[in-house]
Amino acid sequence: LSSPYGPKLEGGPPGLAPKVLAFCEELRSEGVAVGTSEILDAFAALEQVPWTTEEDFREALAATIAKSQEDRRVFELLFDRWFFRSAEAEAVERGIGEQGERFEGGEQLDIDGLRDAVREAIVAGNDGEMRDLARLAISAFGRRGEGSGVVGVDVQRIRRTLGLATGAQPPTSAGEELPPIERDQLNEFERHLRRELERGLIERTEALPPSRPLAELDRALPTSPAQDLASVHRAVTQLKRRLATLGHEQRGRRRGRHVDVRRTMRSSLETGGVPLRLRYRPKRPRRPEIYVLCDVSTSVTSASVFFLGVLHALHDSFRKLRSFVFIERISEVTEVFEHERDFRTISQRISSEGGVADVSGYTDYGRVWLEFLGEIADELDPRSTVIVLGDARTNGREPHAEVFAEVAERAGRLFWLNPEPRLYWNYGDSVMAAYERYCDGAFECWTTRHLENFVNVVAGGAPAAE
Amino acid sequence: MADDAAPQSVAEVKEALGQVGYLADEPAALVSFLAQRLGKPVLVEGPAGVGKTELAKALSRATGRELVRLQCYEGLDEAKALYEWNYRKQLLRIQAGATTGEVAEDAATDVLEDIFSEEFLLTRPLMHAISSSDPVVLLIDEIDKTDQEFEAMLLELLSDFQITIPELGRIEATTMPVVVLTSNNSRELTEALKRRCLYLWLDYPSVEREMEIVRLHVPELAEALNRRLVEVVHMVRALDLKKPPSIAESIDWARTLLLMGADDLDRETFESSMSIIVKHRTDIDIVAERVGVKLAEPPVASGPSPDS
Numbered sequence: 122l123s124s125p126y127g128p129k130l131e132g133g134p135p136g137l138a139p140k141v142l143a144f145c146e147e148l149r150s151e152g153v154a155v156g157t158s159e160i161l162d163a164f165a166a167l168e169q170v171p172w173t174t175e176e177d178f179r180e181a182l183a184a185t186i187a188k189s190q191e192d193r194r195v196f197e198l199l200f201d202r203w204f205f206r207s208a209e210a211e212a213v214e215r216g217i218g219e220q221g222e223r224f225e226g227g228e229q230l231d232i233d234g235l236r237d238a239v240r241e242a243i244v245a246g247n248d249g250e251m252r253d254l255a256r257l258a259i260s261a262f263g264r265r266g267e268g269s270g271v272v273g274v275d276v277q278r279i280r281r282t283l284g285l286a287t288g289a290q291p292p293t294s295a296g297e298e299l300p301p302i303e304r305d306q307l308n309e310f311e312r313h314l315r316r317e318l319e320r321g322l323i324e325r326t327e328a329l330p331p332s333r334p335l336a337e338l339d340r341a342l343p344t345s346p347a348q349d350l351a352s353v354h355r356a357v358t359q360l361k362r363r364l365a366t367l368g369h370e371q372r373g374r375r376r377g378r379h380v381d382v383r384r385t386m387r388s389s390l391e392t393g394g395v396p397l398r399l400r401y402r403p404k405r406p407r408r409p410e411i412y413v414l415c416d417v418s419t420s421v422t423s424a425s426v427f428f429l430g431v432l433h434a435l436h437d438s439f440r441k442l443r444s445f446v447f448i449e450r451i452s453e454v455t456e457v458f459e460h461e462r463d464f465r466t467i468s469q470r471i472s473s474e475g476g477v478a479d480v481s482g483y484t485d486y487g488r489v490w491l492e493f494l495g496e497i498a499d500e501l502d503p504r505s506t507v508i509v510l511g512d513a514r515t516n517g518r519e520p521h522a523e524v525f526a527e528v529a530e531r532a533g534r535l536f537w538l539n540p541e542p543r544l545y546w547n548y549g550d551s552v553m554a555a556y557e558r559y560c561d562g563a564f565e566c567w568t569t570r571h572l573e574n575f576v577n578v579v580a581g582g583a584p585a586a587e
Numbered sequence: 588m589a590d591d592a593a594p595q596s597v598a599e600v601k602e603a604l605g606q607v608g609y610l611a612d613e614p615a616a617l618v619s620f621l622a623q624r625l626g627k628p629v630l631v632e633g634p635a636g637v638g639k640t641e642l643a644k645a646l647s648r649a650t651g652r653e654l655v656r657l658q659c660y661e662g663l664d665e666a667k668a669l670y671e672w673n674y675r676k677q678l679l680r681i682q683a684g685a686t687t688g689e690v691a692e693d694a695a696t697d698v699l700e701d702i703f704s705e706e707f708l709l710t711r712p713l714m715h716a717i718s719s720s721d722p723v724v725l726l727i728d729e730i731d732k733t734d735q736e737f738e739a740m741l742l743e744l745l746s747d748f749q750i751t752i753p754e755l756g757r758i759e760a761t762t763m764p765v766v767v768l769t770s771n772n773s774r775e776l777t778e779a780l781k782r783r784c785l786y787l788w789l790d791y792p793s794v795e796r797e798m799e800i801v802r803l804h805v806p807e808l809a810e811a812l813n814r815r816l817v818e819v820v821h822m823v824r825a826l827d828l829k830k831p832p833s834i835a836e837s838i839d840w841a842r843t844l845l846l847m848g849a850d851d852l853d854r855e856t857f858e859s860s861m862s863i864i865v866k867h868r869t870d871i872d873i874v875a876e877r878v879g880v881k882l883a884e885p886p887v888a889s890g891p892s893p894d895s
Contacts, residue, residue, distance in 0.1 A: 156782055162627065166785075169624040170597065170617065177597060180617045188630070188781040190772075190788055355773065387674045390702070394681045437829065461869070 137172075138164070144203045145186065151199060153192045159185055205316065209323045235261060236283050237293040243285075243306050244299055248313075255313040258283060259321070272318045276311055285310070353427070356572040357434035378402070410441045410504055412532070414493065416511030417471070418448040418484040427567060428510045428540070432458065433467060443497070446471060447511075449485045451492045484514060486552070487521030494528055501531040509537045510566075513546070513553040522555040529559035538566035538575065593623045600649075609638070609645030610800050618787040619646060628745045628766035630730075630781060633789035635771055636833020640728055642789070643767035647724035652765065655719070656726045657712040659733045665740060669750060670714045677702040703754040713741075714758070717750055722762040730780075731770040738780050745783045792834065794821055800834060805841040815852045816841055820864060822878050832864035840864050854882040 141163065145155045162185040172178040179200055187196040235258060242250040262279050287307055290299040384400035392398075413435060415428050432444050436458040443455045454471055461467045501507075507528060529535045537560045539546065539553065546553040557563045564575045594600045600623070601616035611619065619642070622629045631639045647654035657668055684698045710718060716725040730738065744750060748760035768784065770776060792800065797817045801808065808816075817837065824831045832840075840863045849856045858879055865874050 154778065158782055162625070162785070165625050166621050169621060176613055177617060180614045181621065184614070184618045184621060184785045184787060188784070188786040189775075190632070193786075193788060383674070386678065387672065390672070390674060390677055390681075394678050 140204075140207050141167075141182070144182075144199070147199055147203055148186065148196065151195050153187065153195055155186055159188075162186075205319075209320060213323060232261070232283065233294050236285070239283060239285065239310065240290060240293070240299055240302065243302055243310050246306065246309070251310050251313045252317070255310065255317045258314065259317055272315055272322065275318055276314045279314055280307075280311065353430045353434045353569055353572060356569055356576055357431065357437070410500075410502075410506070411435065411439055411443070412497065412501075412505060412507045413442065413444045414451070414489070414507070414509045414511070415444065415446050416448070416484060416509075417446045428538075429467065429471070431510065431538075431572065445493065447484070447489045449483060449488065451489050451496070453496075483516040483518075484511070485518050486511070486513065486515045486556075487519040487524070490521050490524040490528060494524055498531070501528070503533040505532045505534075507532045507535045509535070510540070511537075512539055512541050512551065513537075513556055514550045515552050517550050520552045520555050522552075522559070525556050526559045529561075534561045535559065536561060536575070537563040538571075539563060540567045541565065594620055596620070603649040604645050607645050607648040608803060609641060609649075610796065610803060611642070611645075612792070612796065615642060615787060615789065618785050621785055622765055622767075623650070625785075626748075626763045628768060628784045629787055630768045630770065630776070630784035631787045631789055632770045632772050634791065634831070636831070636835060637789045637791055638834055639769040639789055640726065641835075643724055643726040643728075643769070646765060646767065647726075650722075650724065650765070653719070653721060653723045654726060655712050655716040655723050655764075656728060659727065659729045659731075659737070661732055661734070663733050663737060666711070668711050668713050668737070669740075670711055670752065671709045672703070673707045673709045677707050680707070705755070708752075708755075713744060714750060716764050716766075717744070717748060717758060717760045719764075720761060723764045725764045725766045727766065727768045729771060730768045731773045731776065735777060738777050742779055742783065745780070791821075791824060791831075794818060797821075797834065797837060801837055801841045804838045805845060808841050808845055809850065812844065812850065812852065813841065816844065819852060819857070819878060819882075822881070823864060823874055826873055826877055828865070828870045828873065829867045830865075830870065836864045852882060854879055857882050 142160065145160055145163075148155050163182055166181040166185050167178070170177040170181045172181070182200070183193060183196055187193040235254070239251075239254050239258065242254050258279050259275075262275070262282060285302075285307060287302050287304050289301045292298050379402045381400045381402040385396050385398070388398055388400055389396040413432060415432055417428075435442055436444065443453065444458060445451050445453050457467060457470050461470060537553075537556065541551070543565050545551065546557075553563065562575075562578060564571065564578070566572055566575055594603065597613075597617050597620045600620040601611055601613075604611045604616065604619065618629055621627070631642060633639055643656075644654060646652075680702050681698060708714075713725070716723050727741070730741075745766065748763065750758045752758065768780075791797075794814075794817050797820070798813050801813055801817060802810075805813075820832050820837045820840070840860065843860050843863050844852070844856070847856065847860065849860075858875060861871065861874060861879075865871050
């Protein structure tokens with residue numbers, strides 16, 4: 122088949138199968154991984170459902186082809202466009218049109234009557250009704266000679282002429298009350314308008330407008346800060362599992378292992394029932410203790426919201442977690458996180474009453490290590506993990522790397538997440554190199570992707586490709 | 588691939604599920620239909636408490652098949668999911684051979700062959716589902732909780748419905764099980780696993796559909812109160828909570844309100860029964876603060892509950 126883009130008036134081989142294949146091809150071009158086995162499944166599924174109904178056809182394809190929420194989103198967008206275009210291309214090719222009687226009947230209706238009918242159809246969510254009314258509206262609108270020829274503009278003009286808006290609705294001319302119309306419902310009607318206008322345009326020009334790849338904005342799932350937070354939470358949940366099960370077998374003492382009788386007996390069967398090799402019960406990993414130190418000075422302002430998000434998520438997942446924020450001196454904020462749930466309140470409380478001694482506003486890492494060690498030296502043991510979130514910019518003050526080394530010595534593991542690209546480390550007043558050699562790992566980290574990468578590396582996996 | 592018992596249309600599946608108390612929406616019914624017709628496993632994803640597990644249970648009830656459930660957890664291994672040799676019995680067999688004084692070499696090989704036969708096999712859920720003579724519904728719950736290695740082990744089972752035991756050989760399914768895998772989406776599943784499954788994303792239902800669900804389970808509840816209740820649950824779900832209320836909790840709440848004899852959801856009723864749908868202390872504070880205030884104060888003189 123030729124390129125999935127551009128008019129395809131010549132058409133591929135006739136029939137449904139090439140169309141479905143070409144649709145899969147287009148999905149692939151948008152980055153959805155559609156395997157051959159999935160296409161085979163799709164055809165097997167289409168044999169089972171009455172594919173003459175659009176919903177069944179669509180769901181059968183989606184269930185076999187789009188295997189994640191993101192893929193499903195792309196699928197929906199492309200499905201609409203692809204099959205609409207295919208149908209129109211076929212119609213143009215065969216010369217099927219409605220010239221003459223298209224968009225007729227609008228003149229008998231007054232605008233008020235039409236508006237009421239449209240609103241009722243929108244509220245009822247009736248697809249067929251909305252389509253008919255969209256055509257009526259276009260007809261009425263075209264008769265008034267206001268068409269601009271640009272689909273997007275016309276849609277909005279028709280909507281305004283009809284006086285359609287979201288929110289609470291004025292009663293109909295017959296005096297009936299209508300429930301408020303949601304944004305989604307109105308969008309649905311606008312979609313019908315757009316489609317009917319496009320169809321008219323295609324019939325007039327007998328050509329399909331060129332199709333474009335999906336805009337990045339369209340394909341992304343609608344996100345909000347809350348969802349970014351959710352993805353941070355997801356990464357942290359993985360981190361939790363990894364920290365809980367990882368690397369503990371090397372630490373701790375070999376003493377006190379218990380023989381697993383069941384497994385010993387089982388393996389003794391290989392030696393005729395004589396237990397030559399003892400099997401031990403796996404040691405239950407102890408719960409990790411985590412200390413997080415988070416830089417909240419002005420040099421990391423852009424990253425600090427992200428960092429607080431990470432802290433927030435960590436607190437959700439770990440019981441034994443103590444968190445500290447620091448600028449010039451250190452201050453424990455474990456309490457704040459334990460008692461507040463709302464992310465915004467937490468950031469406010471930390472900035473207002475976090476108790477961060479912020480005399481000059483400049484970070485003093487050396488002092489932070491001294492204070493940190495002084496405060497919890499006795500509690501650090503090989504079970505504990507220390508995570509530092511900061512840019513290692515000391516503003517020219519003494520870095521006290523030897524104190525940091527002692528922290529690293531006492532703690533089981535020490536990780537550093539730096540919000541700056543690796544390229545900028547050790548430039549200017551950054552003393553990352555002095556600290557990095559004592560860390561079990563130092564990572565650049567300012568997006569969720571980086572955080573996931575960190576989790577992967579901690580888990581012993583390969584770093585994800587950038 | 589479809590046997591005679593397989594349903595003929597999507598509507599039939601929807602109807603059957605409805606009769607056992609599960610209101611499936613169009614995609615869920617269609618995927619269940621395809622699963623039975625094509626004999627492919629279904630991967631169901633979605634937030635906690637939207638009825639993923641319930642779908643499998645309903646399928647088992649609707650088709651009259653036995654439900655075999657494998658609850659996944661971290662560290663789940665083959666011995667607990669697939670099969671294990673019954674070593675006690677094997678040992679006894681060996682000792683029985685020894686005490687009767689059999690010393691001949693061929694007797695020893697006999698014993699060896701003998702103790703690795705099906706008689707000494709302890710079947711675990713997956714094996715049970717495969718070897719059962721009646722068709723079953725196999726539910727592999729919360730697959731995202733296991734490790735990737737375990738997922739890889741499932742692949743043979745999911746694509747060919749067979750299990751290979753080194754000592755015994757291949758065990759193939761005699762009947763085609765309906766396999767449902769659920770995942771809370773806490774980690775990305777491998778492509779290989781996804782490729783073998785039909786995919787179904789279940790989300791929280793719309794107000795209308797959730798009202799229907801509540802109505803089905805608590806038919807005595809007044810219609811107006813039902814709507815109010817579901818609307819409040821939706822409001823609560825829109826907040827950023829540790830654990831948003833599930834559909835099951837909506838139903839529990841409806842039952843509670845019925846027991847309390849409430850005829851409207853005012854602030855007082857809400858605050859006294861809120862703990863049914865919100866289960867974290869911090870969540871309770873947020874909900875009381877954001878949702879509680881939106882509800883009307885209780886009327887000064889409220890009559891006894893009328894609906895019965």
